Amino acid sequence: MSVAWIGSQPVSLMDAVRKASGLLKASRCPVFTIDADVHGTRSAIALAERVGAPYDHPLGQTLSREVALFTDHGGMFTTAGEARNRSDVIVLVGDIPPHHGGLLLDWASTQPRSDKLKKRSWFHIRGSEYSGAPKLAVRAVRVGGDDLSLGNVLAVVRATLQGRQTLSSLTNIDRLLKSLSAARFPVFVFSGASGQMPDLIMLQEMVADLNKKGRAGSVFLPADEAAWGMALTSLWMTGFPPRTGFTDSLPSYDPVRWDIQRMIRDKEPDLHVWMSTRGGQPPSKGTRLCLIALERTAVPVQGTAVTIAVGQAGLDHDGVCYSSKTGTFRAVQAAEPSQLPSLSSVVRQLAVALPGRKALVC
Amino acid sequence: MLIKLAGGEVIDPVNGKTRTRDIWIRDGLLINAPQGETADQTHDVSQCIVMAGAIDIHSHIGGGNVNTARLLLPEHHAAHQRRPAATPLSNAGWSTFRTGCLYAQMGFTTVVEPAMAPSSALHTHLELADIPIIDKATLAILGNDDFSLSLLRDNTSSAMLDDYVAWIVGSSRALGVKVINAGAAAAFKENVRSFSLDDEVPEYGVTSRKIVKSLQASVTRLGIPHPLHVHANNLGIAGSADTAAATIEASEGVPLHLAHLQFYSYGTEGKRKFSSEASRLAAAVNGNRDVTIDIGQVMFGQTVTISSDVMRQFSAIGNASPKKFVIFDGDGNGGGGIVPYRYKQDYYGSLQWAIGLELFLLINDPWRVFFTTDHPNGAPFTAYPELFELLMSSAARDEQSAKLNASALELTTLASIRREYTFDEIAIMTRAAPAKLLGLKDRGHLGAGAIADIAVYRKGRDVAKMFREAALVFKNGDLVVKNGKVTNYRWGKTLRLNPPADKAIVKRMKAYHEERYGLPLDWFTFPDSSIQRDEPFGEVPCNS
Ligand SMILES: [Zn+2]
Numbered sequence: 001m002s003v004a005w006i007g008s009q010p011v012s013l014m015d016a017v018r019k020a021s022g023l024l025k026a027s028r029c030p031v032f033t034i035d036a037d038v039h040g041t042r043s044a045i046a047l048a049e050r051v052g053a054p055y056d057h058p059l060g061q062t063l064s065r066e067v068a069l070f071t072d073h074g075g076m077f078t079t080a081g082e083a084r085n086r087s088d089v090i091v092l093v094g095d096i097p098p099h100h101g102g103l104l105l106d107w108a109s110t111q112p113r114s115d116k117l118k119k120r121s122w123f124h125i126r127g128s129e130y131s132g133a134p135k136l137a138v139r140a141v142r143v144g145g146d147d148l149s150l151g152n153v154l155a156v157v158r159a160t161l162q163g164r165q166t167l168s169s170l171t172n173i174d175r176l177l178k179s180l181s182a183a184r185f186p187v188f189v190f191s192g193a194s195g196q197m198p199d200l201i202m203l204q205e206m207v208a209d210l211n212k213k214g215r216a217g218s219v220f221l222p223a224d225e226a227a228w229g230m231a232l233t234s235l236w237m238t239g240f241p242p243r244t245g246f247t248d249s250l251p252s253y254d255p256v257r258w259d260i261q262r263m264i265r266d267k268e269p270d271l272h273v274w275m276s277t278r279g280g281q282p283p284s285k286g287t288r289l290c291l292i293a294l295e296r297t298a299v300p301v302q303g304t305a306v307t308i309a310v311g312q313a314g315l316d317h318d319g320v321c322y323s324s325k326t327g328t329f330r331a332v333q334a335a336e337p338s339q340l341p342s343l344s345s346v347v348r349q350l351a352v353a354l355p356g357r358k359a360l361v362c
Numbered sequence: 363m364l365i366k367l368a369g370g371e372v373i374d375p376v377n378g379k380t381r382t383r384d385i386w387i388r389d390g391l392l393i394n395a396p397q398g399e400t401a402d403q404t405h406d407v408s409q410c411i412v413m414a415g416a417i418d419i420h421s422h423i424g425g426g427n428v429n430t431a432r433l434l435l436p437e438h439h440a441a442h443q444r445r446p447a448a449t450p451l452s453n454a455g456w457s458t459f460r461t462g463c464l465y466a467q468m469g470f471t472t473v474v475e476p477a478m479a480p481s482s483a484l485h486t487h488l489e490l491a492d493i494p495i496i497d498k499a500t501l502a503i504l505g506n507d508d509f510s511l512s513l514l515r516d517n518t519s520s521a522m523l524d525d526y527v528a529w530i531v532g533s534s535r536a537l538g539v540k541v542i543n544a545g546a547a548a549a550f551k552e553n554v555r556s557f558s559l560d561d562e563v564p565e566y567g568v569t570s571r572k573i574v575k576s577l578q579a580s581v582t583r584l585g586i587p588h589p590l591h592v593h594a595n596n597l598g599i600a601g602s603a604d605t606a607a608a609t610i611e612a613s614e615g616v617p618l619h620l621a622h623l624q625f626y627s628y629g630t631e632g633k634r635k636f637s638s639e640a641s642r643l644a645a646a647v648n649g650n651r652d653v654t655i656d657i658g659q660v661m662f663g664q665t666v667t668i669s670s671d672v673m674r675q676f677s678a679i680g681n682a683s684p685k686k687f688v689i690f691d692g693d694g695n696g697g698g699g700i701v702p703y704r705y706k707q708d709y710y711g712s713l714q715w716a717i718g719l720e721l722f723l724l725i726n727d728p729w730r731v732f733f734t735t736d737h738p739n740g741a742p743f744t745a746y747p748e749l750f751e752l753l754m755s756s757a758a759r760d761e762q763s764a765k766l767n768a769s770a771l772e773l774t775t776l777a778s779i780r781r782e783y784t785f786d787e788i789a790i791m792t793r794a795a796p797a798k799l800l801g802l803k804d805r806g807h808l809g810a811g812a813i814a815d816i817a818v819y820r821k822g823r824d825v826a827k828m829f830r831e832a833a834l835v836f837k838n839g840d841l842v843v844k845n846g847k848v849t850n851y852r853w854g855k856t857l858r859l860n861p862p863a864d865k866a867i868v869k870r871m872k873a874y875h876e877e878r879y880g881l882p883l884d885w886f887t888f889p890d891s892s893i894q895r896d897e898p899f900g901e902v903p904c905n906s
Pocket of ligand 1: 420422476621622736739
């Protein structure tokens with residue numbers, strides 16, 4: 001089985017690495033898209049720094065919104081474990097990505113520890129933009145209003161909690177208020193897919209209000225766990241979340257300037273290195289941009305100068321991934337060990353093949 | 363490889379008086395001068411002083427909360443950025459890479475991250491493994507988790523607590539145990555807003571004092587070299603000196619380390635009801651040989667406070683500057699708060715600055731007072747060189763004092779203290795004593811057999827410059843810094859204890875995690891291989 005191709009021709013891994021490093025060396029403005037576990041990301045960012053390439057995640061748009069909630073505002077958070085053990089009211093906010101369904105079901109099957117007789121009550125705050133598909137994994141009392149956006153619904157809930165008059169009324173608002181006022185630890189659950197930045201900030205301001213007299217928290221369930229893990233890794237590697245690039249070899253965080261998809265649309269880069277251990281569609285597909293794909297694939301990626309197949313952590317090889325269930329990283333074992341090289345091993349080979357032949361720091 | 367450092371003034375209080383002598387290194391270790399051999403490499407250090415590599419016992423350099431601070435404050439990097447250079451990731455603000463380089467440039471070779479949540483130990487160790495050059499270590503946080511609190515509530519046997527503490531230390535790869543505002547994070551979850559030594563945690567009915575005393579005893583019984591590292595109650599509050607004094611008294615003949623005492627040395631005198639109790643607490647420390655402390659010195663400027671003391675951090679959000687913060691109710695010991703803060707040369711800032719110095723100067727025994735800014739809580743560690751200067755020069759203190767709030771300084775004894783730290787005392791406080799406190803017999807001195815962690819400083823009038831840019835630094839015999847610049851990247855280890863895990867407690871932990879989180883235990887533990895570096899850990903023995 002082949003793991004490396006130049007164009008659509010199978011070649012040895014060494015030839016593909018040589019070709020790819022030649023393209024990197026010749027590139028005036030390379031850009032990286034990185035979707036991997038912690039170790040793949042560490043190596044990829046170290047290489048990005050070496051060649052001065054800005055980097056982003058394939059789901060950079062949603063990820064940058066999640067990042068911006070912290071860089072622009074912050075908030076009050078808790079963990080999935082605390083929600084499971086201690087929350088007596090759970091309020092889902094907007095769209096919750098379906099891959100978190102198992103977590104919600106697990107919470108639905110448990111009771112708050114402090115009061116084992118009490119059933120946890122569930123609400124779902126949603127606006128007119130709520131997609132409704134796929135269906136929520138759990139039953140929750142809907143709180144919303146006709147034609148009100150999520151931001152407006154949240155504003156009404158917040159104002160009502162503060163005892164202010166509002167123009168709009170919401171379905172089930174009284175039930176929500178009653179539950180919140182009796183709650184010991186209500187938890188609001190959201191993701192970057194729940195709403196726009198101002199909505200997420202509004203939600204955090206509401207949580208802060210509730211903490212003036214009582215306790216409340218929010219559980220942030222990333223729209224994509226691997227993307228969030230990539231962001232955390234980037235933070236310690238360069239000091240910045242993605243989207244980060246390098247100016248005069250100094251890393252700089254700029255979510256607009258280093259938006260790789262925007263850069264590609266605006267024809268700024270001359271080389272795109274697509275690193276995805278779970279496959280997917282390179283955003284440069286269909287453009288004439290020179291593309292190197294380090295991807296979990298059995299066939300050469302269409303339109304690439306070089307394709308190198310890489311394994312996925314937790315599937316082909318061991319690795320470290322972020323999990324919302326624990327709110328941190330965990331070691332994952334290869335479920336189906338394969339011969340596919342890890343992204344970090346390929347990236348290290350690429351680095352050594354570059355002029356200077358220096359090993360990567362990761 | 364035989365290396366000779368020729369003709370330096372060697373400051374090595376563990377092995378005798380300061381004198382001019384050569385230092386010999388063979389294969390990463392210090393040796394006595396060999397007979398009839400010539401060195402492969404000789405460095406003339408005749409205009410220099412030579413010390414062991416410095417050891418920082420309390421600096422928040424990595425892990426979940428530190429990373430969240432990076433996330434919250436991408437604009438904070440300027441404070442940490444010093445000079446661009448074409449080195450790997452070297453310009454990355456307070457990245458892990460930069461952390462190792464900046465410490466090494468100052469002659470620090472071992473740094474302890476003092477607040478690792480056991481439940482996210484893997485994250486902490488991944489970050490520490492990416493800090494180059496220096497060795498690292500962590501303290502595991504205990505005392506706010508349901509399992510500890512339940513054991514104490516149920517008056518379970520102390521053997522069970524010991525097994526649990528040993529399992530936590532071993533599985534999280536820690537070098538010691540820290541308790542942070544014991545019980546307060548659990549109480550805060552029940553909407554308690556202030557918490558002192560004899561207050562009870564709701565639902566558990568266990569006092570903060572009982573938590574501290576039980577963990578202190580357990581750490582001692584287990585032979586963990588570093589005494590229980592205590593972050594006391596009421597941090598930052600006017601009148602907290604009473605709490606600190608009571609905590610010092612509660613040591614009761616058993617070793618105890620009190621972290622960042624500056625943040626507790628506050629009285630309620632003066633117009634603003636915020637005054638210095640440093641001399642009273644210094645006297646309490648001087649009179650109690652079982653207690654060691656570090657300072658948590660405040661230096662002026664922008665920083666960010668990072669603490670697992672979630673109750674205290676929540677109370678500080680109104681002072682956030684810039685106006686944003688993260689408060690995190692974590693599992694057990696995993697919460698905390700990130701609140702950016704600017705220390706101004708106003709009444710409060712001036713008083714805190716002076717209190718730290720009072721403590722440094724009024725505590726007589728340099729073996730029991732440790733050099734910290736509680737990085738980054740009092741100041742980033744990059745402020746160390748200026749702090750060394752303040753300790754070694756009363757004139758430097760006078761000069762700085764003249765710029766500060768006079769009414770604050772009047773409430774302190776600082777102006778009357780003329781003590782100046784000697785190089786010997788600096789070497790004890792930042793080398794010999796930390797090694798002893800942490801149980802690291804292989805470092806902190808320059809005797810034969812020690813690892814060759816060496817800092818060479820060029821003598822000069824400008825003490826701050828001297829300590830900011832070491833002339834030479836060796837880590838395990840590798841030359842890593844020359845003229846204040848990193849010349850060689852290598853990877854240090856994370857030092858850990860490895861007490862044997864009791865089979866019954868492992869079984870119990872499996873059941874506990876399944877029940878409490880609905881997850882198998884291996885979601886919370888990890889093999890060494892998941893760090894993906896050669897030999898990421900170095901083992902330190904427990905006392906027998
Ligand atoms: Zn601290």
